[in-house]
Amino acid sequence: MTRSPTSQKPKLRIILCAPRGFCAGVVRAIDVVERALQIYGPPVYVRHEIVHNKYVVESLKAKGAVFIEELSEAPAGSAPVIFSAHGVAKSVPEEALARRLFTIDATCPLVTKVHREAQVHFKRGRKIILIGHAGHPEVIGTMGQLPAGAIVLVSTIEEVAALTFEDESNLAYVTQTTLSVDDTRGIVDSLVRRFPKIIVPALEDICYATTNRQEAIKRAAPSVEAVIVVGSPNSSNSQRLAEVAQRAGCKISRLLPSASEIDWQMFGAIGSLAITAGASAPEILVEQVIDAFAERYDIAVETLTTTDETVFFPLPRALREKAALG
Template structure:
C-alpha cells in the first residue's frame, strides 16, 4: 500500500510569546481566591482579555460583572482586573465594606504612579493610548476629571494647545506598539521641547519583547499567526508589527477554530506568536493541527529570556494549588517545547 508524504512547512515560533508575569499573577489571584474563599468570587470586567481564560475561571466559580452594583452584599470577594481601575472603584468597594483584591499588573500601577508624580510636580499629564481601553480608563481615573489629556494620534498632538508648554508630562498605555508610540512621542517632543518624560519606560517589557520577536520572525513569511483576543490591545499591535516587518499576511486568531487554512501554503514559511494574555494551550492546538497536515520544521526565534515574576498579595501566598490549577494558571502549554526538542 502506498503512502503519500505530507507536504513540508516551516514554522518560525516566536519566543517570548503568550502569558506575561502580570497576566499570570492576575489569573493566580482569581484561582487562589476561589480556593481560599470558595465560589463565587466576583471579577470586575475580564480579568485578562482572553475568552479561554475567562471561561475557564467561570467554570471554577468566578462571576464576571461589569460594575460593583451587580455584586450582592454576600461577603464574597471581588477581584479587579489586570488592566487597573479608577480610584473610584476601590473607594466604592471600601464604602460597601467589600473584600477586594487588586490584580492590577504592577507595571500598570507604575504608570499610575508616574502620572500622579507629574501632577504632584505641577505638570499637565498627557496619556498616549487608545480611548476606551480599560487600562486607559483606569489610568485617567487616578487623577481628577480633566487632569489627563488623551493623545491617540499625531493629529491629536497637532491640535493640542496646553496652558503651559513648559509644564507637561507624558505617560503611555503599557500595551502600545513601540513604533507607533515613537512617532507620536517624536511629534510631542518636537512641538513641546520641554516635555517631561516619566521616570522610566511606560510600555512594558512583555509588550516590547513580543514585538521584537515578531519583527525578527516576520521577514519572508507567507503568513503570520497571532494568537489573541480581538479586544486585546497588545495582540492587535502584534498583527500590525508583523505586517510592517514583512509578513505577507498577518492574522489574529482566538484559537484553532479561526485558522485561515487558505493562507497555509505548503513549502513556505509561516510564523506563530501569541499576545500576553493568550495561554500556551491555544498555540499548542494550532501546532498540533499543523503537524497532522504537514511535515513541520520548527525554527525558534528567540529575542529575549523573561524571568520576571510578580508575586500575589501576601494574604493569598499560603494557599496551596493542585497540579491541575497550576496547569491552568500557567496556560497548560507543552506541545511547542516537545516539537522544538
C-alpha cells in the same frame, strides 16, 4: 503537541517566536483568581475580564469565578471582588469601600507604576498627556486616577499636532503599557518636538513583555509567508503584534483566538509560517494551532528566541498572608 510523520503532505517551516504568551502580570492575575477560589471558595467575583482572553475567562468561570462589568453586579457579603490586571479608576475601590465589599487588586504592577507616575505629575502641578487607545480598560483606569481634565489622551501624531495648552512649560506624558513600540516612538517624538520641556518617564512605560514579543515577531516576519498571532480580538498587545508583523514585511498577518478560526483558504498553500501569542494567550492555544497545521502539513518547527524573561510578580499581600496562615 503532535508532529506529522514524513508523508505526501506539503512541507511547512514553522518559526515559533519566543518570548510569547503569558507575561508576569497575566500569570499573577490568573493566580490571584485561582488562589482566591482556593482560599475562599466560589463564587469569586471579577470586575471585567481578568485578562483579555476568552479561553482563560471560560476556564476560570468553570472553577467558580463570576465575571461582572460593574460593582453594582456584585452582591453584598464576604465573597471577594477582584479588580482585573488592567487596573481601575479610583472611583471603583471607593465605591467598594462604601459598600463594604472585600476586594483584591490584581492590577499589573507595571500598570500601577503608570498610575503612580501620573499622580506624582499631578501633585507637582503638571498637565499630563496619556498616549493610549480610547476606551481600553487600562486607559480608563489610568485617566480615572485623577480628576476629570487632569489627563489629556492622544492616540496619533495628528492629535499631538492639535494639542494646545496655556502653559507649555509644565507638561508630562505617560503611556498605556500595551502599545506598539514603533507607533509610540513616533508620537513621543512629535510630543518632544512640539513641547521641548515635556517631562518624559524615567523608565519606559510600555511593558517589557509587549516590547519583547514585538521584537521577536519583527525578527521572524520578514522571513516567512504568513504570521499567526494567537490572542483575543480585544487584546491590545495581541492586536499590536499582528500590526507589527505586517509592517515588518509579512503580507499575511492574522490575529486568531483559536485554531478553529484558521482560514485554510488563506493559510492552505504556504511554505513558511511564524507563530507568536499575545501576553494573555495560554500556550495550549499555540499548541492547538501547531497541531492543526500538522494535520495538513509535514511541519518542521524551529524556535526564534530574542531574549529570556525572568520577571516575576508576587501575589497581593492579603493572599500571600492568608495562604501562609492556611
